[in-house]
Amino acid sequence: MSSLLVSALRDVVGAAHVLVDADVRATYETDWLGQTHGTTPAVVRPGSAQEVAAVLGVCAAAGVAVVPQGGNTGLVGGSVPRGGAVLLSMQRCSSLSTVDTLSMQVTAGAGVTIEHLQQHARAAGLDFAVDWGARATATVGGAVNTNAGGSRVVRFGTMRAQVMGLQAVFADGSIVTQLEGLPKETAGPHLPSLLVGSEGTLAVVTAARLRLVPWFRATAAALVACDSLVDAVSLLPQLRQLPNLDAVELLMPEALAIACKFLDVRPPVAPSSAGAFVMVDCAAHHDPTDELASLLANERGVLAVGAQRDLLYRIRDHVTIAIGALGVPLKLDVAVPVQHLDRLVRRVTAAVPGDARLVIFGHLAEGNLHVNVLGAGEAAPLLRERVLEAAIELGGTISAEHGIGVAKADWLERLKGPAAYAALRAIKSALDPTNLLNPGVLYPDLPTRHDPQPRFT
Numbered sequence: 001m002s003s004l005l006v007s008a009l010r011d012v013v014g015a016a017h018v019l020v021d022a023d024v025r026a027t028y029e030t031d032w033l034g035q036t037h038g039t040t041p042a043v044v045r046p047g048s049a050q051e052v053a054a055v056l057g058v059c060a061a062a063g064v065a066v067v068p069q070g071g072n073t074g075l076v077g078g079s080v081p082r083g084g085a086v087l088l089s090m091q092r093c094s095s096l097s098t099v100d101t102l103s104m105q106v107t108a109g110a111g112v113t114i115e116h117l118q119q120h121a122r123a124a125g126l127d128f129a130v131d132w133g134a135r136a137t138a139t140v141g142g143a144v145n146t147n148a149g150g151s152r153v154v155r156f157g158t159m160r161a162q163v164m165g166l167q168a169v170f171a172d173g174s175i176v177t178q179l180e181g182l183p184k185e186t187a188g189p190h191l192p193s194l195l196v197g198s199e200g201t202l203a204v205v206t207a208a209r210l211r212l213v214p215w216f217r218a219t220a221a222a223l224v225a226c227d228s229l230v231d232a233v234s235l236l237p238q239l240r241q242l243p244n245l246d247a248v249e250l251l252m253p254e255a256l257a258i259a260c261k262f263l264d265v266r267p268p269v270a271p272s273s274a275g276a277f278v279m280v281d282c283a284a285h286h287d288p289t290d291e292l293a294s295l296l297a298n299e300r301g302v303l304a305v306g307a308q309r310d311l312l313y314r315i316r317d318h319v320t321i322a323i324g325a326l327g328v329p330l331k332l333d334v335a336v337p338v339q340h341l342d343r344l345v346r347r348v349t350a351a352v353p354g355d356a357r358l359v360i361f362g363h364l365a366e367g368n369l370h371v372n373v374l375g376a377g378e379a380a381p382l383l384r385e386r387v388l389e390a391a392i393e394l395g396g397t398i399s400a401e402h403g404i405g406v407a408k409a410d411w412l413e414r415l416k417g418p419a420a421y422a423a424l425r426a427i428k429s430a431l432d433p434t435n436l437l438n439p440g441v442l443y444p445d446l447p448t449r450h451d452p453q454p455r456f457t
């Protein structure tokens with residue numbers, strides 16, 4: 001990388017926050033599961049929106065694209081640097097305001113981890129509702145940019161439902177700060193909502209004003225063993241009647257077996273004894289064990305409270321890492337209307353080559369499946385095509401919570417249709433006319449005026 005560009009970046013963020021050493025860069029250049037690899041000439045770690053704006057100015061002048069990154073727990077290659085782009089690590093934007101118990105809100109920097117945010121909220125008797133296995137590393141900025149979901153969407157919605165306001169820096173260096181957190185406002189389109197799920201292509205999110213929820217300390221879970229996926233889906237109306245329903249997760253037998261083996265624990269129910277497992281969680285201010293016990297009166301399964309519930313969550317939280325320990329999977333995050341889940345799984349299963357290993361789990365209430373195929377080999381591109389095609393044909397989506405990234409960018413227009421895609425592309429072009437921010441993500445056909453290599457000499 002040009003020494004002029006490095007020195008200009010150092011002037012902005014300080015020498016300690018421009019990382020050019022190859023070993024240090026390496027941890028930012030590959031995603032956590034080893035699915036996507038890239039290269040960056042420098043990792044820049046700004047500490048404020050003003051520093052982000054100045055970094056964007058330097059990169060724009062040098063003709064170098066910018067890829068924002070949070071905890072690097074993405075699953076679609078959306079935050080891995082490509083073609084020599086500068087990697088903008090947001091981890092130093094990690095301030096946290098005092099919890100506002102009057103409005104039940106908090107302001108968090110983009111680099112705050114989900115786990116730290118939850119701990120901060122709980123210290124004030126509240127909780128942050130979006131939760132998933134990578135909580136210790138995943139960040140607020142990444143969650144905003146992918147509209148993250150996780151296990152509690154059935155009760156509290158996705159990240160979009162938690163974002164009351166944002167601070168963000170646009171490609172031209174202008175900073176928008178809307179962190180008041182007004183619960184009601186009808187003054188034109190809501191800019192923060194537009195940025196949620198935009199995967200770092202419209203602006204760099206530096207902070208978020210977030211809704212908090214009550215902290216339900218009394219919990220009880222159950223692992224229900226169903227004969228088939230159809231039976232699992234047919235449990236939903238009954239589950240939705242539970243007054244304190246907090247999560248409805250799906251574990252197909254292979255996923256349960258792999259996670260238990262990885263953790264070296266005995267499965268709570270033998271994986272081979274069922275066709276699908278539903279993990280149900282209830283959380284309340286008063287012990288919800290009885291509501292779940294009455295569910296199990298008619299179903300096969302185990303009730304899990306205290307340490308047993310912790311174990312169920314440990315198993316659920318480790319499925320991804322357990323699959324990753326067996327190899328780099330073809331991983332697809334699709335969702336269909338729940339009544340079509342079984343048809344989707346049948347189509348996926350039929351497409352998987354005989355020598356590959358299919359591991360499915362996900363979020364049952366949202367019809368959201370994480371399809372993982374180990375050992376797909378050369379069949380992977382066709383398999384990807386079949387799975388995404390099936391999801392669209394069944395009225396679903398090719399991404400429910402992981403984003404589009406680069407992995408599925410070729411499919412966005414097909415999913416959205418030409419009119420909607422053109423509208424989204426027009427917004428991108430208006431806000432970032434030179435395609436400085438995260439080129440290649442979401443809009444693969446959009447040219448970038450920023451070269452892989454800096455023009456400074």
Ligand code: MLT
Pocket residue numbers: 132133150317320333362370401
């Ligand atoms: C999960 O639900 O555990 C995450 O979305 C991660 C994954 O799909 O692997």
Ligand code: ZN
Pocket residue numbers: 132150362363370401
């Ligand atoms: Zn998930």
